[in-house]
Amino acid sequence: MLYSCKESLDTNNPNVVPTDSYFKTSSELVAGTNSIYAAWHGTSLVAREWFFLHDLRSDDVVSGGSQLEAPRNQILIGVVDPANPVMNAVWNTLYTVIHRANTVLDNAPEVKDNNAIRDRCVGEAKFLRAWAYFELVSMWGSVPLYSTAVKSADEYKPKSKAEDLYAFVIKDLQEAAAALPGKSGTDLGRATNAAANAMLGRVLMQKGDYAGAKTALLKIATSGPDGYALMDRFLDNFEEETEFCNESIFEMIFSDKGDNNFNWGSPSGDGPSAPQSTIRNQEYNPIGWRNLIPSNKMLNEFESTLAGAPKTDPRYAYSFYQTGDTFNKGASTLVDADQNGNASVVHGTTIKVGFRKFMLIYKQDRAFAAYHPGSNNQRILRYAEVLLMLAECENELGNTAAAVGYLNQIRSRPSVAMPLYPTAQFPVSSKADVVKAIMHEKTVEMISEQVRNIDILRWRAKGYFSSEPLSWYTAAKEFLPVPQSEIDNNPKL
């Protein structure tokens, strides 16, 4: 009955690694870096709430009908409560991205076993952190800036000015561009110098530095193993079989979890065996929930013979499915009864229209595709956007001809082959004309790719819109409110 009572009260947790003895080797640093991507592709960001928040704050979408959940509808109608859970999810997880990036960057100087890997991790962390801060500054305007990982509970940061945030983001992206290899020198899916330069172009344009943006964008290689080019087939940018095609500069990777259930994985992408799927297909496909559908304004933006254009833009059919279209590799035809919710009015015709980009029904049947969370990678940066950005930079710098040249590259894509500018609808005889052409071209090329609300901010500031694109817009609502939980728990705010 006697057993030793010398067991110690000092126990160690055999299941985990203490914080102070990890992130010491390059492989541990890579694992830390991977966790930044994991948070970015979780359901609070790219797999779900990120595309919702972008779209709900743009004029790309309208409610599909009765099924749009209240917090999403609130954003769509511009009544955003500080407790809005969709908004909070994005805020919280963008800062999780930042914390994880900071963890990598704090620890990297101590890693000595493989400098090349270490430097690549530093570049990736800076790219991913910069992207997160750019999302924050463009959605909330002024937010707290943390450049190192928080070590104790009382390390709070006040709001930083937008300029300071932009400066921080630009520096990160410049350093990332310098540190990162081209796509041939790294794994598929990792950030490259091209990704950093493309993002830098976006950021500098947003800040009004068109020359700087142009410089960065022109650093993106257009040939060789690290080069990018437009794909002949427009749809290659949105289908699973052509992930990481030559036009794709950066994408978030998803994999199929094999069922149609609602267990989508964690908000920050965590769990060693957690589902790695995106919910986009469930949310947006024409036979899914269809909570959001394309706005009539966007549908009618496309050049159409019905509206007097010489050719109907093929990108309309590449971007949307509507009643009568075939799907499932041509084996099925979409009918009204397939599509829940509201109809749209396209050039005077009432018809049900849904999104096509990234949707899986191009190859899946009704029963399978309706609720199937996708594994289709979300393209974040593609070369067409680089060309469109270059067009805008050149035009803003006064080089309208160069701008039109870039636009016409886009229109010349074999699967698009639209008449080149100038057209009857879009003359390009002045800078203002070219602005209109750029706005049109970017809208039809990039709809439903989560850039529209960023463009709106920039173009609105320059007074380019003839009428305000967002019905609810007031200057006070340009940016989202800081989440309630941040107000409650950050005394320095």
Place this chain on the structure above:
Amino acid sequence: MRITFVQLALSIAIMGSAAAKSVRAQVLDQKITAVVREKPIREILNLLEEEARVNFVYSPALIKTDKKLSLVMKDEKLSVILDQLFGGSVRYELTGNTIVLNRITTAPQLAGTGILQDNPGDSRQIVVTGKVTDDSGLPLAGVNIGLKGSALVVRTNQEGGYRISIPDNAAVLVFRNVGFTSQEIAVGGRRVLDVTLMADNKALSEIVVVGYGTQKKSTLTGAITSVSSGTINALPVASVEQALQGRVAGLAVTNNGAPGTQPIVTIRGISSINFASDPLYVIDGFPTGNISSFDSRDIESVEVLKDASAAAIYGSRATNGVVLISTKKGARSGKLQINLDSYAGIQSPSKKLELLNTQQYVQYATMLLGASGLPPRLQPANFNQPVYAGAGQTYAQTNTDWQDEYFINNALITSNNLSLSGGNDVSRFYTSAGYFKQDGIAQGLGYDRYNYRINSDHKISKVFSFGENLYTSFGNQRYDATQGNRTQLTNVIRMQPYIPVYDPTKQGGFQGPISSFDGSDPTNPIESALIGFNTIKTIKVLGTAFLDVNFAPWLKFRSTFGIDYTNGYTQNYTPIYNDGGTLSATSASIANQRISSTTKLYTQQLTFDKTFDSHHLAATAVYEQQGVDFTTETASGNQSTNLVTTLNGASNVTANSLNQSNLLRSYIGRVNYDFKGKYMISGSIRRDGLSIWAPGHKSENFPSASVGWKIDREDFLVNSASVSELKLRAGYGLTGIPPGGLGNYPYLSPVNSNQSFYPIGNIAPGSGNASYTNGLTNPDLSWEKTKQLNIGLDLGLFKNQFTITAEVFKRKTDNLILTVPTAPSQGFQGVGTLANIGAMQNKGAELQLGYHKTSGEFKWDITGLISVIRNKVLRLNTANASIPSSNDADFGGGDVFTNTVVGRPVQSFYGWVAQGIFKNAAEIAASPSQPNAAPGDIKFADLSGPNGQPDGVIDSYDRTYIGSFLPKFTYSLNYSASYKNFDVSVFLQGVQGNKILNAERIILEGMPRLFNAGTRVLDAWTPANSNSDMPRAIAGDPNRNGRLSTRWIENGSFLRMKNLLIGYTVPESTLKTWLNGSISRLKFYVSSQNLFTVTKYKGYDPEVGNKNQNTSGGNLTNGVDFGQYPVARSFQFGIQAGF
């Protein structure tokens, strides 16, 4: 002469088996050394009482003790000394440690019959025979039967029989037995006189189990409530906790889920924000966790230690109170006793809600969406389609009542326990086997359990004895694996009535909602419950062995070693299936998890207990060590066939294992002192060291002190005719809360190494393992410590016919562990860091009133309990800090359910105040700005704004505290009565003044999106129906009518007939003629639980537990009704038999 009854006698008596047998135990063989000169026998007996730890009971009229004697005793047996004292003229019988002295009346036992009789040679020629039994019908041996007015005494034999001669019919017989109320019966003309002795409740409660020992109830100074075996097993309930429901003032039990789920038990309210309020359960000295696998029929007694002075002996685990469970022992009767206790019954749901049928659903959809917005599914072309290819029924003709499909009427419940016990002077044992089965009243739920126990103890020698308790059980629970708040009942409500349950053309055989037709995405609840299986199989083995060393009657040592092993194996299986709608799987998924825990307990205990003249001193010293090892193993994978339901040959197999451990090391000391049993003082201290804290914070002291004054023993009350008992007590102590929810390494925030994943290279799985940190380390973390003051009063009037116990208490916890929320911008998803900040207080009072009519043919007993508790949060991490609960987009659009702030009760409901319906645009224009409001929408109150003043805008600043789940008071009433062979018991339980957040009504009436709903939505406001209080039906809910508001807060008060039982005991005379009298006791009963409930609550069941009970902090969602499994109404038939 002191008459006390030690635990042994107590346990025999309570067991209901032959109580208090006369046994010549080793007590009489104790060797005593003493020298007395010229002392009265009386004093010599006093001396022997001291030396031998025995009590003498005798009648001074019969035993002359004035005679002075001188004795030299050297290592002399007690029996020999007694013979010397009385020269063989006195017989002594031992009952426990009590020795009853009787003058020998030269009454030899009748050969063969074993019946004692008196001297046949005198003039008393009328012979009366009979049998004495206890109130459960078991024979009582050793009962003294005296002829009033004479010295004649006889005793019953082993079968309870007696025979006595009396002079005439006017004779009065006096029946006396230890632990029973004496009875005087006039013989009259009867020659056979069977007598039932009632247990003397006062005597029975004389000794109570306290932590690490026992104590006389009369000298208790803490708030301890004893519940006897009889009470525990009076009602056919499923668990020990339910048996305690309403029995102990201040102990609240809330049913919380399907069969096999442990109810929520709180003693004196909520003591912590972050941790569950479960008390510490101690079974036969072994602190253990979940007791749902325990068979309540094995229970001898339950003691509930409520206040700090009683519970502090359990130190760091005692704040939530301690429930001590003692299991049964055999009787030293030399006979085997067999008991069968069995019932079977049926359970049914007690309430259903009114949901839309198909025709009403279409009507509602038209209201919600407008006729032009009707989903395609509801348009005739689709609606008139057959429900599946080849079906003869269309969707329009289908009208599924999902409640009828989901709920199960007449679900089986049965409990069976067969026990065998017995013993003799050397050894005794109790062994039992039990089988319990409870089917759910809803699909896919159930629990069954097999259990076996053996308890035994053995006297090795005068000094050493040894004993062991062993319990083993196997439980199998079929549970609802639904994650989150979207319960099966939510799906039952939401599921469209035009969809059939089954569809033989679909793989799996069920039909789901087809989203592309309708956009509704409920889940077919029948399919969800039945398509796969979710089971937890639990094996528990709890064994202790102890060695007693009796150095002296006043100094004992006990060494105990025990192991508590639990192995819980969870299996989740989902086949390949596809309902064409929301549910499908292209491969079968298998997930298994095994959690085993092994707890080793080692206790060394030294007990001193001695009386010096008027001073009684008892002291206990304990060293104890309890270590737990946990192993968690999980494995999951997929099968491409439904023929294999294991991981054999599976794909995507992942496995994980975790090992954790903790160690609690304790030093305990306690001293009790009383003077003449009148003035009591007691003190204890426990020093606990627990491995889970950071170095330097592992050990803590938990002291307590208490005093008592037994006023009824004072001269001015001792002869009072009315006051039979009066005691005042007060205690103060410091206790801790078991930090169970923190895990075993809470202060360290480690790296989550390879706990995430990113499919780098487009490869999944197998690439891109990811590691991250998500939290902060706090080495200062330590126990939550609670100070508690308790003042109690026990009053008994008119020989304890009326009993009153009153307690008032105040508990304050100064260092609550709170998750200090991190600012989300710090990057931890707002996940907080744990710190000992915050304070909370509970003040309360408890009153227990009883009336006991114990004589006459019609006996009855009524007990009422009332308990009042007020909770208040005194401090959080900052003055304005708040701890919001979790939230859910389905239930109120993501608004938090509760908020915890300083100055209010913990987790108060939080939301807007609804002020009726806007009748017209003018009213909206005249009201504070409410974006998107239209006529027919709810008007909300403008209570505040960014500057703390109403600002004319309805926004998040206008949320306020709209109620608490904590009741104003709880009460219960137990009434039991017996008349001849019939008995009845009625048990009513009530909760008053609490609020329930009926979140399920948001599903029924919230109208956020198109789902099936309650029929109330048909009354939605329209210009033509402008007097309705139901807002307009509008898709998307632009005004957020469904937000968390007073609309969903309901009065949760209820009064429930928890139990009604009517029993019939077969008369002994009848039993004797059956089966050669082999059945000694037989009782049948019928009972009903939850027969009716008086409540205004609109949901399924006002007994709302906590859907998130198993998560740390419970997500602060107590009292939120998400459609939890409701309490069943049941009817049982039972049998209790003794052989």
